[in-house]
Amino acid sequence: MSQPPRVRKPSPAALVTLLLGLVLTTLLFGLTYELETDKASLDFRRRAENYINDLQRGVEDAVASLQAVNQLFASVGEVDQEEFETFTEPLLARQPYIRAFTYHRFISSRERRMFEASMRRIHPGFQIRESEKTEAVPAGNREQYLPAIFIAPKADNQSRIGSDALSNPQRAAAAWRAIDRGAPSATGIVQTILSATNMPTFFVVMPLYRSDMPLTTMDERRKAVFGVTQAVFNAHDLVARGLGHQALSTSGLEVSVHAAAAGEAQQLAFHHKTGQTNVDGRWLSDSALFGEQTLTVSESFDVGGTIWTILVSGGAAPFTYSHRASLLVLIFGLLLSVASALNRQSAASRAQHIEKLVEQRTVELSRTSRDLELRKRAIEASANAIMITSAQGPDFAIEYVNPAFTRITGYQANEVMGKSFDFLCGTDRDQAGALELRAALSPGTESNAIVRHYRKDGTQFWNHVYVAPVTLAGRAVTHFVVTQYDITETRRYQAELEFQANYDLLTGIANRNLLRDRVTQALTMAARHEERVFIAFMDIDRFKFINDSLGHRAGDLFLKTIAQRLKRAARDTDTVARYGGDEFVLVLPEADDIAESARVVQRVMQALSRPVPINGKDFFPTCSAGIAVYPTDGHDFETLITHADIAMYSAKEKGRNNFQFYAPTMNERAAKRLQLEGDLRRALERRELVLHYQPQIDVSTSRIVGAEALIRWQHPELGLISPAEFISLAEETGLIGAIGDWVLRTSCAQARHWELAGLGKLRIAINLSARQFNQPNLVRMVQSALADSGLQASDLELEITESTVMVDVQHAIRTLHELKSIDVNLSIDDFGTGFSSLSYLKQFPIDVLKIDQSFVHDLATDPDNAMIVMSVISLAHNLRLQVIAEGVETAEQLSYLREHKCDQVQGYLFSKPLPADKFERFLKQELGTEA
Numbered sequence: 001m002s003q004p005p006r007v008r009k010p011s012p013a014a015l016v017t018l019l020l021g022l023v024l025t026t027l028l029f030g031l032t033y034e035l036e037t038d039k040a041s042l043d044f045r046r047r048a049e050n051y052i053n054d055l056q057r058g059v060e061d062a063v064a065s066l067q068a069v070n071q072l073f074a075s076v077g078e079v080d081q082e083e084f085e086t087f088t089e090p091l092l093a094r095q096p097y098i099r100a101f102t103y104h105r106f107i108s109s110r111e112r113r114m115f116e117a118s119m120r121r122i123h124p125g126f127q128i129r130e131s132e133k134t135e136a137v138p139a140g141n142r143e144q145y146l147p148a149i150f151i152a153p154k155a156d157n158q159s160r161i162g163s164d165a166l167s168n169p170q171r172a173a174a175a176w177r178a179i180d181r182g183a184p185s186a187t188g189i190v191q192t193i194l195s196a197t198n199m200p201t202f203f204v205v206m207p208l209y210r211s212d213m214p215l216t217t218m219d220e221r222r223k224a225v226f227g228v229t230q231a232v233f234n235a236h237d238l239v240a241r242g243l244g245h246q247a248l249s250t251s252g253l254e255v256s257v258h259a260a261a262a263g264e265a266q267q268l269a270f271h272h273k274t275g276q277t278n279v280d281g282r283w284l285s286d287s288a289l290f291g292e293q294t295l296t297v298s299e300s301f302d303v304g305g306t307i308w309t310i311l312v313s314g315g316a317a318p319f320t321y322s323h324r325a326s327l328l329v330l331i332f333g334l335l336l337s338v339a340s341a342l343n344r345q346s347a348a349s350r351a352q353h354i355e356k357l358v359e360q361r362t363v364e365l366s367r368t369s370r371d372l373e374l375r376k377r378a379i380e381a382s383a384n385a386i387m388i389t390s391a392q393g394p395d396f397a398i399e400y401v402n403p404a405f406t407r408i409t410g411y412q413a414n415e416v417m418g419k420s421f422d423f424l425c426g427t428d429r430d431q432a433g434a435l436e437l438r439a440a441l442s443p444g445t446e447s448n449a450i451v452r453h454y455r456k457d458g459t460q461f462w463n464h465v466y467v468a469p470v471t472l473a474g475r476a477v478t479h480f481v482v483t484q485y486d487i488t489e490t491r492r493y494q495a496e497l498e499f500q501a502n503y504d505l506l507t508g509i510a511n512r513n514l515l516r517d518r519v520t521q522a523l524t525m526a527a528r529h530e531e532r533v534f535i536a537f538m539d540i541d542r543f544k545f546i547n548d549s550l551g552h553r554a555g556d557l558f559l560k561t562i563a564q565r566l567k568r569a570a571r572d573t574d575t576v577a578r579y580g581g582d583e584f585v586l587v588l589p590e591a592d593d594i595a596e597s598a599r600v601v602q603r604v605m606q607a608l609s610r611p612v613p614i615n616g617k618d619f620f621p622t623c624s625a626g627i628a629v630y631p632t633d634g635h636d637f638e639t640l641i642t643h644a645d646i647a648m649y650s651a652k653e654k655g656r657n658n659f660q661f662y663a664p665t666m667n668e669r670a671a672k673r674l675q676l677e678g679d680l681r682r683a684l685e686r687r688e689l690v691l692h693y694q695p696q697i698d699v700s701t702s703r704i705v706g707a708e709a710l711i712r713w714q715h716p717e718l719g720l721i722s723p724a725e726f727i728s729l730a731e732e733t734g735l736i737g738a739i740g741d742w743v744l745r746t747s748c749a750q751a752r753h754w755e756l757a758g759l760g761k762l763r764i765a766i767n768l769s770a771r772q773f774n775q776p777n778l779v780r781m782v783q784s785a786l787a788d789s790g791l792q793a794s795d796l797e798l799e800i801t802e803s804t805v806m807v808d809v810q811h812a813i814r815t816l817h818e819l820k821s822i823d824v825n826l827s828i829d830d831f832g833t834g835f836s837s838l839s840y841l842k843q844f845p846i847d848v849l850k851i852d853q854s855f856v857h858d859l860a861t862d863p864d865n866a867m868i869v870m871s872v873i874s875l876a877h878n879l880r881l882q883v884i885a886e887g888v889e890t891a892e893q894l895s896y897l898r899e900h901k902c903d904q905v906q907g908y909l910f911s912k913p914l915p916a917d918k919f920e921r922f923l924k925q926e927l928g929t930e931a
């Protein structure tokens, strides 16, 4: 049996019950509390009033005692001291707060001496004295006196006999008030010698009248009075006694009693204060808990014309005592509320539990039918095609297809019912996957296979088909569930990935990956059949220039064209791959005939060399190729590629647009080249580069008019290296930028130095390589070198080779114009070796044509060259250009050039290129200025 569920959340019914209980409890508590508070206040008032009544009664009793004494004189008449004492003794004993009773008689100033003399008979040394002085100070002269004649108890007060009550203003006032009213009259609280202990003291005075005189009016009473009786009270003791001091000390009350005669300030007669601690000590905690409730009752009454005020204050009874009923209501109310709420909660839990049980039963009952429905819906909602076929061969007819099947294949359910399970294969039923599935169906086993299927519209797609046999209640297989996953997209994606992994995305030909596979395969086959494999490594000449000057899009187009041409020119069995950048590899497997293989490479190179139109211009691509052969040049991919690469460099060195077979000696050269490249990178900072200067001579005057700056590399180990050996390396590595800038600055500074040294104005010519010429900041570099050196632009000549300007004529025209705009001289170097057409030449803003030394060299022996030189001079002059012939080594050559009006010459006939100091000496010699 299932456990009742734990109800975590309180039910609404339980909450409402608790809330109602709390509200009722609060209301009842409030009501009870208020009633109890009223009752406590009433109790207090009653207690306080009891005290007040007690006090009043005490005072009245005291005054009554004095009245009794007074009555003694009224009824007995003459009384002596002894009788006085005897009469008052019990009164004093009963009322210890009466300090003394006294009898005073009026004595006029006339009677004083007589009276004093008579009194001295009983009391030696008697005299009427000022009442408040302890020492015997005789009373001053007054009309009348009221001296004490008897005093009880005498023993304590002997010295006070004779003291004049009228000498104390308060007592005198009380005496006259008593006389005038014919009633006892009290003083306020006074300081007297009787109250030396600082006890608050007061006097009550009663008049004694002659019995034979009328007392109706105040006047008559003054005339009839002959003396007074007086009682001296210890006010504190009187009040304490009246209030019942013992009970007061545990009352928790504060009581103060003040007395004041008319016109006087109130004086404290009594004060009592106890700590607010009840016997069981609960007051304090209650007060702290509920806030102190202080109650006060004040009452005044008359004591012989003096107003006495009693003030009783204090807390009500302890809270827990005075409000026990409300506390009980609160506690029981809370308990009852919680208990009711819990009861409700438990009822709710039970109800919930029962509800849950009913729900569970309902769920269990409906689960079976829902499961079936769910499975049907799942099949219908499936994104994959599902069909159920009969297990009866040979067709395993379709009995059900889900909506996804219709969506994917285009066939409606009614169109496929009863058809063979593999009808989607159409006529393609002999494919491996379809056969595999059919083979599994007959024995009723599970299987899966990838099959080519055809939609209703005839389009092909790929299905991964899973077949699962269905057996009911352990009997034989009755059906198959055939699930189909359309994997066409996945296969396409896989094919794409495969393509990306193996083919170059730009050109569509094999990439380095596939190349490695093909070469490895070819090597395996070649090893098996003892054949050769040729690997041709091809690098497009000057591709960097196209890419840099025309942009990457033009570069890409160029590479695509090259790749297509390579592919077309190669045989089907060959592999053409892009190795990287502008490098391509051609693999010629099963190639036995070296001559034939070389022809294939040549054919491929020729196919490349047709012009490629880019941006409306024709570019003539050439390539340099290196060939490595298996097994002679290597047995694996890496070695063969490396060796083909080395051979390619060798071809490049030999002047581009040719191919070289690998030879082991090339390895050495390649290593040397690598070493040189590293050294060249450090040459500038190590100051290993130097400039030599070759003079240029004016033919008509034979004077030095200029100098060509020619760079050399003073290598620490290899000695002086010619620029022919490292300029192309500097170009390929990009170092030409920094080196060219150094040449420009150094030569400008040198020319300016010679000018300032008085060696005359020399035009300094420097060579710009192709890459330098195409640098976008070329003009700025030149301006900066001129500005820094102080050399005039017209004293600088920039030499650009004919081949450089012919690569991209329009670009060259623009650049030359920019350079011309800053006034530097421009010359076309190696003129005659390129393909300058006259029309182009006219557009170049140049100043000088330099006839290439190869024409000058054979001038005497080769009439063609002589003709060319003559034509160039004539052409230049027609275009108003100067002509310099370089490489002049003989007088014969010079004479020919002079004859044909060549302007300037340069060559070993005059001087080899010289270091700066030697050139300076040469210059001075020529000027005749050297010492």
Ligand SMILES: Nc1nc2c(ncn2[C@@H]2O[C@H](COP(=O)(O)O[C@H]3[C@@H](O)[C@H](n4cnc5c(=O)[nH]c(N)nc54)O[C@@H]3COP(=O)(O)O)[C@@H](O)[C@H]2O)c(=O)[nH]1
Pocket: 694, 708, 709, 710, 711, 722, 723, 724, 727, 743, 766, 767, 768, 769, 829, 830, 853, 886, 887, 888, 889, 906, 907, 908, 909, 913
């Ligand atoms: N981009 C730069 N190229 C430079 C720089 N310095 C030189 N070069 C180029 O290097 C090539 C080889 O130069 P070099 O070895 O200095 O040869 C020059 C002369 O020494 C040589 N010459 C001069 N007179 C004669 C001669 O009578 N006979 C003879 N056999 N050779 C001679 O000719 C070269 C001058 O060539 P050119 O520039 O065409 O005037 C060379 O192509 C230089 O251009 C450089 O700083 N930057």
